[in-house]
Amino acid sequence: MKHLVSINQLSAEQIIRILDRAALFEKNPNQRLLEGKVVATLFFEPSTRTRLSFETAVNRLSGRVIGFSDAATSSSSKGESLKDTISMVANYADVIVMRHFLEGAALYASELDRVPIVNAGDGANQHPSQTLLDLYSIRKTQGQLEGRTIALVGDLKYGRTVHSLIVGMAHFCPRFIFVSPPELRMPEECKDFCRQHDIPFTETSDFSPEVIQGVDILYMTRVQRERFVDLEEYERVKNVYVLNREMLTGCRDNLRILHPLPRVGEIALDVDDTPQAYYIQQAQNGLYTRQSILCEVLGIEP
Template sequence: MRLGKGLWVPRPSEGRMSLKGRDLIAIRDLSSDEILDLLARAREMIPCAEGTRVREPLNGRIVAMGFFEPSTRTRLSFESAVLRLGGRCITIADAMASSMRKGESLSDTVRMLTGYADAIVLRHPNEGAAQLAARVSDKPVINAGDGAGQHPTQTLLDLATIHERFGTLTGLRVVLLGDLRYGRTVHSLAYALAQFGAEIVLTSPPELRLPEELRSELERSGAKVQMEGDIRKAVREADVLYVTRIQKERFGDEGEYRKVAGSYRVDLPLLEGAKERLTILHPLPRAGEIAPEIDRTPYAAYFRQAFLGVPVRMALLDAILGGGPAAA
């Protein structure tokens, strides 16, 4: 569906406001204006996501969920979004239960899904899988996570949570804490934040630093990026603290994982001296990086963040498949 030739190649999306029929493979497929437009539409969708208002622009539409890697929040929130919008889902929730177990290629599976649905939401363990699907399919493809690669709808809901809290994405000091090497959500988020002029602070164990390639790219794009080894100092000065889980499944070597497991934890003593408006986000699931005692503080926004996954994905599906104002 897309004419753009690659993830890192400039896309012809700048200035285009119609998402109708388009793929979403990486957050950079969207211009800043398109992101802000989607966030505004997501806010309007909140009552529908809560079930207090009914809007069904996807009535009669079928969305295929191809989940070839475990997922709870992403798959369920996409399914909820489709159902709330009046559409229906067909789902592969377990690669082992699909023909891929028999050796069917992803290309063939996507061709099959193309014949069965109006759009495809894809999660896959290999980087570039969604890009391949977008080339194979003439239906819109939404990337719901490809290996250690891209996860653009997670970024949209991260931005939606920040925007809901602060009313802006500009001028905030955002600390990215944890696994910045393998954590795909932080890669996309850092790129998006850079577009909105946020100040990005990187705090991670040395083994899990942001890939140099990405850091240089952020700096080239004019983003303010700094590394801060002192986690207390980073937290004290933060507006947003974005915590990630160490991606155990991305480590080739169990020994390497054990070296860094448990190397950071956000608890009440760490938050002493934090700004009153500090907002803590986490893409979830967490594995001990945030103590449960934080859940009861006003800083915790990660469950709200998980909920916003539904209205954000509703806004996106409506824009791509529905007849809403962002669709031409």
């Protein structure tokens, strides 16, 4: 696998291989596997966890990092095309990790076929490295991926993490509950994907105790202000669902709460010290998963 552009391109066997390798890195994250390699991180859109975990992954594997975290500091601010940016950076790097605000940007960059491209998020489309760390977190907390019931809550219209998670879990017989306001419901193409792959799902706007008590994974998302053209619409829906500690009463013992972060108020602070809260560890798992991804596209085994 030269490029990681979409979770759709991965078979169940490839997913398990990446997760198994990530588990090895969790036991021993500091190795010299990328010694002599240069990884470029090109972030045309703001990021904290994704960028820092990729850069930490490179550093802990003894590689080097170049790139930018603000497109305003790059030649794209002067009007340079994405094609030229990728072509130039490929002269200096062995891998390019990129986040872009345009859907399809990572696919376009991969089609130039200069060096491996890892998609770190393209608009509201895909975020495959986040999906893989989510799958790693689900498997680690549940003991298996198969047969999990997962509630996806919040911004299901623009949330690239939930779109990708549906595809990634499709190999493992999941059941989904989609919880969102009508304005942010799951896109039809994602529901059609579930129907085509015989994945059972229900859709509701009611974030009820029955939802929380009936799932293994509660996947919370923030309402993404940056995706809204109409800010009045954002104001109407931004705080529609807030999870607090009291709402976890009667939940399953194995319930874990995931969130791609950052949170903006959809998980109250009193949830943080509950046994169900797993979003901080989930972010830490991103380090090991991204180490595995970099080795995957470079054909390196630990």
